[in-house]
Amino acid sequence: MNISSITIFFLSGLNDTSRNYRSALFFLSFTCYCITVLVNVSLILIIIFDNALHQPMYILLCAFGINALYGTAGFYPKLLWDLLSPVHIICYSGCLLQAHMLYTFACSDLSILALMAYDRYLAICRPLEYHSVMSVQRVIKMACSLWLTSFFIIAVNIFLTSRLKLCSRYINRLFCVNWSIVSLACQLNETYINEIVANITIVIYVNHGFLIVWSYMYIIKRCANSIENRAKFVQTCVPHLISLSTFLVTIMIDVTNNRFRSKDLPQTLQNFIAMEFLVISPLMNPLIYGFKLNKVRSRIVDLITFKCKPI
Numbered sequence: 001m002n003i004s005s006i007t008i009f010f011l012s013g014l015n016d017t018s019r020n021y022r023s024a025l026f027f028l029s030f031t032c033y034c035i036t037v038l039v040n041v042s043l044i045l046i047i048i049f050d051n052a053l054h055q056p057m058y059i060l061l062c063a064f065g066i067n068a069l070y071g072t073a074g075f076y077p078k079l080l081w082d083l084l085s086p087v088h089i090i091c092y093s094g095c096l097l098q099a100h101m102l103y104t105f106a107c108s109d110l111s112i113l114a115l116m117a118y119d120r121y122l123a124i125c126r127p128l129e130y131h132s133v134m135s136v137q138r139v140i141k142m143a144c145s146l147w148l149t150s151f152f153i154i155a156v157n158i159f160l161t162s163r164l165k166l167c168s169r170y171i172n173r174l175f176c177v178n179w180s181i182v183s184l185a186c187q188l189n190e191t192y193i194n195e196i197v198a199n200i201t202i203v204i205y206v207n208h209g210f211l212i213v214w215s216y217m218y219i220i221k222r223c224a225n226s227i228e229n230r231a232k233f234v235q236t237c238v239p240h241l242i243s244l245s246t247f248l249v250t251i252m253i254d255v256t257n258n259r260f261r262s263k264d265l266p267q268t269l270q271n272f273i274a275m276e277f278l279v280i281s282p283l284m285n286p287l288i289y290g291f292k293l294n295k296v297r298s299r300i301v302d303l304i305t306f307k308c309k310p311i
Contacts, residue, residue: 013174039286040065068282071105095176111146117215250277
């Protein structure tokens, strides 16, 4: 059996136990998706329509929200459909598309976090250079360039996967990811190019992580001796660190589970581990920034107050 004869994949992530509670799971997933869309769209619109928030840091938050909507659009609709369907299948091209969307989302999130860290480094450690380096137009261009770079890098990985001859239609996950498809290859010695490109991709985004660590080392060192900088750090950097920690923890749990997958783990727990980075970060990040950043919080309060005023 080769790739030409495989037109669909069977997703076996939903076990019998999950199917018994599929109505409750559908309601919970649908509610979670609606809240995720609502909070991210609200954050994006507040930043777009408020001229006072047209600053580099808030533009990056807007890019964060847009990327969250992109990533969750590749996950939730298919999950909701499967919860209502007795057979969980996905076409071959749809599987590749979903894998591309989810990987692009994860890589772009890390790129935006790295750009946020650099933005905070300039604002706190080199304030005199900040406005000449981080203009709104330049931040928009950098954010778009980073997203397109992630899109292209993942597209190369997915293209290499599409050339493999596959010997199975069954993916033991809720959704498609690249390594799941590669693991179905008839001859593993044909996947060495995939592994090389995948490792290069990992190195690129690990370097993003080093950039973040380097930036915050200098920020913490600079803030240690200044009360004003410490206040600025708590106000603007703590939300970034919370987002970064949430993202890294969820990604590392999923990667560890993929590398050292144990058949002893219940399928429900494996499902939860696999979908953490697609559920927690897109939902929590807008709430973290909305409550922590004074300008965003004040705009939200003004909006609610305006709506609640009697006519």
